Amino acid sequence: MNNARILVLLVLASLARTSVGLAAEPLSLRGAIEKARARNADLDVARSRLREAVASRAKITTVFLPDIRAVGTYTHNSAEALFDSGAMIVGIAKMLGQSVPAASLPPATYIQKKDTVSAIVQVDQTLFAISPILARKSADLGVDAARITIDAVEREVIFRVMEAFYLAAGLERLVAVAERAMAQADLRIKDASARRYIGAESELPILRARVERSRAAQDLAKAKAARKQVLEMLGTLLGEAPPGSLQAPPEVTTLTQSVEALAEQAVNERPDLRARKQMLASAEASVRESELRWLPMLTLGGLWRYSDTKGFSGLNTLWSVNANLVLPIFDRGARYADTRERREVVSRVRAELEKAERDLRNAVRVAANDLGAAREVLELARVQRGAAARTAEIVTGSHAAGAVTNLEVSEADTNLRLSETTEERERINYQLSLLRLRHAAGASLP
Numbered sequence: 001m002n003n004a005r006i007l008v009l010l011v012l013a014s015l016a017r018t019s020v021g022l023a024a025e026p027l028s029l030r031g032a033i034e035k036a037r038a039r040n041a042d043l044d045v046a047r048s049r050l051r052e053a054v055a056s057r058a059k060i061t062t063v064f065l066p067d068i069r070a071v072g073t074y075t076h077n078s079a080e081a082l083f084d085s086g087a088m089i090v091g092i093a094k095m096l097g098q099s100v101p102a103a104s105l106p107p108a109t110y111i112q113k114k115d116t117v118s119a120i121v122q123v124d125q126t127l128f129a130i131s132p133i134l135a136r137k138s139a140d141l142g143v144d145a146a147r148i149t150i151d152a153v154e155r156e157v158i159f160r161v162m163e164a165f166y167l168a169a170g171l172e173r174l175v176a177v178a179e180r181a182m183a184q185a186d187l188r189i190k191d192a193s194a195r196r197y198i199g200a201e202s203e204l205p206i207l208r209a210r211v212e213r214s215r216a217a218q219d220l221a222k223a224k225a226a227r228k229q230v231l232e233m234l235g236t237l238l239g240e241a242p243p244g245s246l247q248a249p250p251e252v253t254t255l256t257q258s259v260e261a262l263a264e265q266a267v268n269e270r271p272d273l274r275a276r277k278q279m280l281a282s283a284e285a286s287v288r289e290s291e292l293r294w295l296p297m298l299t300l301g302g303l304w305r306y307s308d309t310k311g312f313s314g315l316n317t318l319w320s321v322n323a324n325l326v327l328p329i330f331d332r333g334a335r336y337a338d339t340r341e342r343r344e345v346v347s348r349v350r351a352e353l354e355k356a357e358r359d360l361r362n363a364v365r366v367a368a369n370d371l372g373a374a375r376e377v378l379e380l381a382r383v384q385r386g387a388a389a390r391t392a393e394i395v396t397g398s399h400a401a402g403a404v405t406n407l408e409v410s411e412a413d414t415n416l417r418l419s420e421t422t423e424e425r426e427r428i429n430y431q432l433s434l435l436r437l438r439h440a441a442g443a444s445l446p
Helices: 002-023 029-039 041-064 085-095 130-197 204-238 259-269 271-291 334-400 406-441
Strands: 067-076 081-083 109-112 115-128 297-307 317-326
Touching: 029 041, 029 130, 029 204, 041 130, 130 204, 130 271, 130 406, 204 406, 259 271, 259 334, 259 406, 271 334, 334 406
Parallel strands: none
Antiparallel strands: 067 115, 081 109, 115 297, 297 317
8 A cells, every 4th residue: 555655656756847847948149039920019010900901991892782771651641642634534524515435434543642561772883983992902902901911010029029038048158157166166165264264364255255146146146136027028028928948049240241232121121111101002092092083983773662652653563773873063172182181191101201211311320330339349349258268267276376465366256257147148249239230231140
């Protein structure tokens, strides 16, 4: 019995370890991007706008569908009207000195009854009209713009995810630097404490090592707080709780084109700019639609009528078919007002497009300058960190031989910690600068 219980506990413990391992699996950059594509709120809004544009376009196509209406009517009149053609015939016959047999006289016909029931079925069909065709073209271009906007929003979301991901990865390296500095300070404290115990050192080296450890602990706390904040932001972009840990992302590759070539690429390939161009084309088509509303329309109509009053025709049901050529002449100035308004919309959209192109070219130049500065600063930081590491190595060896003081050791440790922290920060800045340039230029994101 005890053996069986132990076996069950071992199995449960194994399952618990497995579930914890699965839950703690680090999130990859590709996985983060796929989650953002599926759950990001900005993308949901963009897709909703596309569906709205498609639904709005559907209203235009209804112009060429038949308009069918059926109306049933009950009428109560204050008086009825009866047309007695037989009495008229008898009167005329008497005037002529003739007589008409009563059996041959037609019955009286109701022109209006006190209570009347009628029904009408009417069909109207537009056969040809140029205005709805142009309106549909404008709507099609608007739908295309909304569809391209989804690509633009998705690209922006992916960039923001990658920016947060690379920043979080860099902060993780800063955490490691601070932890190494704390570990080094602990070794210095331990060594200085041992030397003081045997009377070979004063308390001063211990205090210096503790100060250095406190500074490293501050760096660690700041890096962890910043990383937590970035992970919160990443979770918001992914539409879920902040991830626990991240896989190291790949290095961002550099771009070899000139700044002007990158700016031209951005203007031609950025989806947000392509969406603006489609919006301009849609607005221009809308102007043409309003300008050509004076062209004639050809329609076909049909009507079927039933009434319980036969009237002069002697029939309860009647039908008719008509063809109409409608030529708009003056619609109280609505067409002219619409045309002026839509031309102003075209002017605004064109101005916005030109501004977006200028801003984009400037953004590429600024990003390229930032990248150049970040690359130069990173190289200097690497040289500084190499020199600080070599200095710390020499000082440590010399201290063991008694050739340098504890003050020099403490100074070397501080310089090494600061140089490693600076290098990691500049590496973060360089990676983010590369991402921003690729994003601004419309290049593919890694």
